Amino acid sequence: MPLLVMSDKVDVALLPPSLENLEIDMSPELSAAWDLKLQEHGQIIPLQPHPSLEELDISNLTDKDQSRLLQLFPTITALYIWQSPELTSLQLGYSKALRELKIIDCGSLASIEGFGSLTNLRSLAVSNSPGVPAFLELLSHQQLASAEILSRLETLQVGDGSVLTVPLCRRLASLRRLSFWSWDSRRGETMIDLTEEQERALQLLASLHRLDFWHLPNLRSLPAGLRRLASLEWLDVEDCPGVARLPEMGLPPSLTRLHVRRCSEELSMQCKMAARENLDVHIDDLPVDYVII
Numbered sequence: 001m002p003l004l005v006m007s008d009k010v011d012v013a014l015l016p017p018s019l020e021n022l023e024i025d026m027s028p029e030l031s032a033a034w035d036l037k038l039q040e041h042g043q044i045i046p047l048q049p050h051p052s053l054e055e056l057d058i059s060n061l062t063d064k065d066q067s068r069l070l071q072l073f074p075t076i077t078a079l080y081i082w083q084s085p086e087l088t089s090l091q092l093g094y095s096k097a098l099r100e101l102k103i104i105d106c107g108s109l110a111s112i113e114g115f116g117s118l119t120n121l122r123s124l125a126v127s128n129s130p131g132v133p134a135f136l137e138l139l140s141h142q143q144l145a146s147a148e149i150l151s152r153l154e155t156l157q158v159g160d161g162s163v164l165t166v167p168l169c170r171r172l173a174s175l176r177r178l179s180f181w182s183w184d185s186r187r188g189e190t191m192i193d194l195t196e197e198q199e200r201a202l203q204l205l206a207s208l209h210r211l212d213f214w215h216l217p218n219l220r221s222l223p224a225g226l227r228r229l230a231s232l233e234w235l236d237v238e239d240c241p242g243v244a245r246l247p248e249m250g251l252p253p254s255l256t257r258l259h260v261r262r263c264s265e266e267l268s269m270q271c272k273m274a275a276r277e278n279l280d281v282h283i284d285d286l287p288v289d290y291v292i293i
Contacts, residue, residue: 116146
């Protein structure tokens with residue numbers, strides 16, 4: 001579905017008022033048509049914001065188009081930006097209702113303007129966009145309102161361990177779920193192991209309840225200090241064939257779910273042996289019975 005039908009105005013009114021989800025490929029052709037209409041109207045086009053859109057999914061977003069696009073959808077609670085290599089700075093001042101932000105394959109993105117206005121943000125996902133972890137790290141050192149947004153995050157999905165720094169993890173006081181997840185392992189992150197510094201930072205996530213490792217073909221081991229995550233209840237490992245064993249220190253006593261899919265036979269066997277009365281173990285979605293010996 002095309003986003004804009006050019007007439008005397010940017011005719012968002014042609015979209016159904018009840019529309020909740022919209023996907024847009026901001027192609028060069030669409031952008032050029034928009035530029036032409038702006039020229040015809042002296043760079044001024046009356047805007048009619050859509051009244052109820054909740055989820056906006058955009059690809060090929062550019063610096064030039066983002067402001068005039070995002071201001072049309074002030075009600076969105078979820079924003080997904082994909083495959084936008086030309087985007088260098090994301091401006092979110094029009095998107096104050098956001099609860100979920102996902103940034104995938106934006107290799108030139110270096111900053112996020114208006115981050116401090118996202119007081120409702122609870123979920124952030126970043127993959128194959130190396131400038132975003134660097135932005136978050138810089139933000140974590142600042143005593144600004146925008147840095148306080150980090151303390152409200154409940155879910156964080158990242159492509160590798162680079163986001164795990166001590167200053168940032170100290171800010172993530174409400175984080176309940178952390179997922180390491182590769183969007184495209186052929187072109188994106190190649191996570192191998194957590195460094196010692198990243199392991200130390202992970203221990204600062206005192207409220208962490210769930211930890212995921214998904215689609216990481218180069219991952220060789222799970223965090224050595226996993227047992228020290230005192231609040232961890234759920235560990236999920238999927239498509240990580242290089243992981244051959246559980247950490248030597250063992251699993252956290254608080255763990256109640258251990259799910260493993262499409263991993264090595266060695267890891268699967270160790271997980272079966274770890275089954276206990278209060279630990280629900282699933283291997284390839286099949287439950288492992290706990291047997292009293």
